[in-house]
Amino acid sequence: MIDQGIKSRPQYEPLRLDPxxxxxxxxxxxxxxxxxxxxxxxxxxxxxIVVPRDAEGAAGIPLPGEDGPRRFRSLRQMLDCLGPRLAxxxxxxxxxxxxxxxxxxxxxxxARRAGMGxxxxxxxxxxxxxxxxxxxxxxxxxxxVTMTIARCEGCGAHLFVxxxxxxxxxAFMGVKVDAEVPGDVPSAEQAxx
Amino acid sequence: xxxxxNLSARVTGIDQISPTLKRFRFEPDGAGEFPTAxxxxxxxxxxxxxxxxxxxxxxxxxxxxxxxxxxxVVRRVExxxxxxxxxxxVLRKGDQVELSAPASLFPIASLARKHILIGGGIGITPFLSxxxxxxxxxxAFELHQFCAEGDVEAFRGLLGADDPRVHVHGSREHSSIxxxxxxxxxxxxxxxxxPDGLMRAVAExxxxxxWPANAVHQxxxxxxxxxxxxxxxxxxxxxxxxxxxxxxxxxxxxxxxxEAPCLCRGGACGVCLLPVLDGEPEHRDHVLSEQxxxxxxxxxxxxxxxxxxxxxxxx
Numbered sequence: 001m002i003d004q005g006i007k008s009r010p011q012y013e014p015l016r017l018d019p020x021x022x023x024x025x026x027x028x029x030x031x032x033x034x035x036x037x038x039x040x041x042x043x044x045x046x047x048x049i050v051v052p053r054d055a056e057g058a059a060g061i062p063l064p065g066e067d068g069p070r071r072f073r074s075l076r077q078m079l080d081c082l083g084p085r086l087a088x089x090x091x092x093x094x095x096x097x098x099x100x101x102x103x104x105x106x107x108x109x110x111a112r113r114a115g116m117g118x119x120x121x122x123x124x125x126x127x128x129x130x131x132x133x134x135x136x137x138x139x140x141x142x143x144x145v146t147m148t149i150a151r152c153e154g155c156g157a158h159l160f161v162x163x164x165x166x167x168x169x170x171a172f173m174g175v176k177v178d179a180e181v182p183g184d185v186p187s188a189e190q191a192x193x
Numbered sequence: 194x195x196x197x198x199n200l201s202a203r204v205t206g207i208d209q210i211s212p213t214l215k216r217f218r219f220e221p222d223g224a225g226e227f228p229t230a231x232x233x234x235x236x237x238x239x240x241x242x243x244x245x246x247x248x249x250x251x252x253x254x255x256x257x258x259x260x261x262x263x264x265x266v267v268r269r270v271e272x273x274x275x276x277x278x279x280x281x282x283v284l285r286k287g288d289q290v291e292l293s294a295p296a297s298l299f300p301i302a303s304l305a306r307k308h309i310l311i312g313g314g315i316g317i318t319p320f321l322s323x324x325x326x327x328x329x330x331x332x333a334f335e336l337h338q339f340c341a342e343g344d345v346e347a348f349r350g351l352l353g354a355d356d357p358r359v360h361v362h363g364s365r366e367h368s369s370i371x372x373x374x375x376x377x378x379x380x381x382x383x384x385x386x387x388p389d390g391l392m393r394a395v396a397e398x399x400x401x402x403x404w405p406a407n408a409v410h411q412x413x414x415x416x417x418x419x420x421x422x423x424x425x426x427x428x429x430x431x432x433x434x435x436x437x438x439x440x441x442x443x444x445x446x447x448x449x450x451x452e453a454p455c456l457c458r459g460g461a462c463g464v465c466l467l468p469v470l471d472g473e474p475e476h477r478d479h480v481l482s483e484q485x486x487x488x489x490x491x492x493x494x495x496x497x498x499x500x501x502x503x504x505x506x507x508x
Contacts, residue, residue, distance in 0.1 A: 022403035089379040092403025115306035115380015119405030 004163040010101075012125040017045075021094030021120075027082070027107060029075055029099025033126035038096075050075055050099075075099070079106055086114035098124045102132035102143075105170035129192045133161050134171035141171060149177055149188035158185045161192075199239065199291040200227060202263070207286055210266065211347035214315070215281055216254070219263045222289060226260035232326045233299035233319045233412070236263065237458065239291040240279050245448060247276040250458040252386075252412075253295060254321035254351075263292070266351070268315040298462050299384070299412040301326065306380030307333040309373060311395055313387020314340055317348060319412055320386065324352065324359075334358055337373055339391065370398045384410045413459055413479060420475070423499040427451070427508050428470055436498070443494040453494060453508070460496035467494055472504035 015035040017024065026038050028049040038045055047069035072078040086095075095116060097107040104123040111121045133142040133150055140154025145161060152159050152174065159174030166173065178184045206218035221227055230236075230253050240247040251265035269281040284290070299319050301308065308327060310320045317338050327334045338348050338361045345363040352359045362368040374383065374395075383404070385395040392411045399409045419439045425446070426433045436445040443465060446453040456464035460478030469492050476486045478493035485491060492506070 020400065020403060020405070086379055091374070091377045091379060091381050091408070093379060094403075112304070115304065115378075117304070117405060117407050119407050 006163040006165075009163055009165050010105075010123070010167065012104075012123060015096045015098060015122050015124045018094045018122070022092035023089075024094050024096065025085075027078060027095070027097040027099070028069070029078075029097070029103045030127040033098055035096070035098055035124065046070070048072060048078055048081075050078055075103055079103075079110065082107065082110050083114065086111065086116070089114070094120055094122070096122045096124075098126045100127050100130065101125055101165070102170045105167050108167065109170065131161060131192050132171040133159060133174040134166065134169050135159055135174050137176060141169075142174065145172075145174075146190050146192045147188040148191050149186065150174065199293055200236075202227075202290050202292050204284060204286050204288045204290060205262065207284070210351065211344055213269045214266055214344070214347060215269070216264055216266050217280070217284065219265075219290065219292060220261065227263055228294055229260060230255075230257050230263070230295035230322070231297035232257055232301050232322045234295040234297035234322065235319075235457065236265070236295050237293035237455075238265070238280070239293075240276060240284070242279050242283070245444075247279060247444070248447065248455070248458065249276040249280070252299075252318035252322065254318050256322060256325040263295075266315070266318050266321070296456055296462075298457050299386070299410065301384075302382045302408075302410065304380075305332075305382035305408070307378055307382070308335075309377065309381060309383040310334065310336040311370070311373065311383065311385045311387070311391070312336070312338045313385075313391040314344075316385070316387030316391075316412075317351065318386070320384070321351060323384075335373070336360065337362060337368070339368070339387065340364070370394055374398050374402050374404070382408045382410060384412075386412045389413065411479075412461060420498045423501070424503050425499070426471075426503060426505045428505055429508055441495060442492070442498060442504075446494065451508075455495055458495045460493050463493065465494045466491045468507040470505040470507050472499055472501040474498070474504065475500045 017037050024045045026045065026047045028034055028047060031049055031051055049069040049071055051071045053073065095111050097104050108121060108123060130144045130146050133145045135152040135154055137157055138152065138155035140152055142150055142153050148161055150159050150161060157176045158178055160177035162173045162175060164173045201222040202219040203222045204217060205220045208216040210216055235250045235252045237248045237250050251267060253263050254266050255264045267277055267280050270277045301323060310323060312320050320336060336359045340348050340363060342363040342365050345361050348361045383395060383399055385392045392413060396409055422438050423436050424433055425436055425442060434445050434449045436442050443453055443455055454464050456462045460480060463480040469490055474489050474492040475498045477496040480493055
């Protein structure tokens with residue numbers, strides 16, 4: 001049930017500093033998963049990192065006021081700052097993001113709207129495999145789904161979590177599992193941790 | 194609609210734009226309209242001279258929504274292999290010509306946020322069909338046209354001189370590609386059409402400022418400059434054909450009545466590629482990869498020639 005044979009799912013590789021870029025912006029959603037090869041002291045590399053309030057001062061994460069990566073309280077705050085930042089940017093920038101899959105494609109969407117293309121953006125999956133699931137019936141986004149079947153927070157349908165990932169919506173598609181035989185809901189497994 | 198075969202057209206107007214430039218207007222022969230052409234599209238014009246036939250590719254300079262007529266602008270080249278002399282000196286108003294259906298190998302990148310168009314000389318032509326589209330879309334763009342001092346006025350006239358986004362740089366003016374590309378907003382794409390040297394300078398400058406390859410577009414117009422004559426042997430049909438000094442391989446094949454595949458005739462599309470069985474090609478196209486060039490197993494017949502006296506093709 002987990003391997004649904006869907007070939008269109010994005011594949012990820014470790015981030016690599018692209019030497020053809022003139023300036024680099026690295027977005028790190030999970031402070032425990034910092035990519036290698038991005039020396040943050042170099043003036044052309046800027047790092048943004050999500051540091052929840054309780055992680056401040058932990059190993060390797062600078063305290064407020066210290067030099068180093070720009071810190072954000074949440075993913076949402078980082079994403080909200082990205083669009084305005086890219087609107088100021090010039091050609092020659094390379095954007096890198098590491099984190100959960102939904103975050104990566106949120107970043108990609110913001111980059112595309114800013115006119116960036118494939119050769120300018122690198123995405124690498126890190127951290128939890130929990131899925132954002134889009135209910136194809138009521139269009140609700142269900143965050144952090146770890147089970148193969150999930151109850152939609154919008155319409156209450158039992159959704160089968162497909163491997164079909166939409167890059168535009170940054171979400172996996174969820175379809176009513178008992179559409180043919182109402183009430184016939186198979187037992188769910190925890191598959192996406 | 195898929196169009197096969199040629200469009201029958203008539204020359205309905207010829208304007209002398211400058212001492213070396215003429216604009217030709219074609220209308221459909223009989224009732225009906227031409228197909229819609231994408232911005233940057235070209236047509237192959239078949240010219241039947243007394244001794245030989247040319248099929249030359251010219252960019253349409255008309256707006257894509259103009260279907261009642263097409264127009265091209267042609268420079269009369271001194272060192273011409275004949276095509277531009279024929280079209281300038283022999284073609285008259287009222288003459289019938291055959292046009293291929295328009296094809297575009299030089300489209301506008303629809304996701305770009307800004308477009309920089311850099312033309313050199315007659316390489317202006319594809320941009321003449323870009324301009325009405327970019328203006329109508331309200332997209333940010335800049336056009337820079339490099340040309341000889343004597344052509345400045347003619348090009349200003351073609352491009353619309355009162356648009357502050359359009360710049361015509363005569364050869365006496367000092368202008369730099371660096372300044373055009375150094376500080377452009379994210380999401381900018383650059384397009385060049387013109388002499389090889391200009392296109393190379395644009396590509397190198399863009400790379401130096403960190404532009405990704407997919408943001409750099411170029412179209413070279415057939416720069417087939419001729420070369421040493423050679424013979425081509427077609428293995429399947431067992432024919433041997435002489436390729437003259439001022440002829441391309443493709444033209445020699447066509448001259449012998451062979452319907453060889455082709456589309457752009459400028460080494461850009463790869464439709465004309467044929468397998469090589471023997472002999473060493475001299476590659477002049479823009480399609481093959483370094484590895485394919487080194488292997489020498491395929492040849493773009495529209496531009497490339499032979500280093501050896503004889504070339505055998507699997508055709």
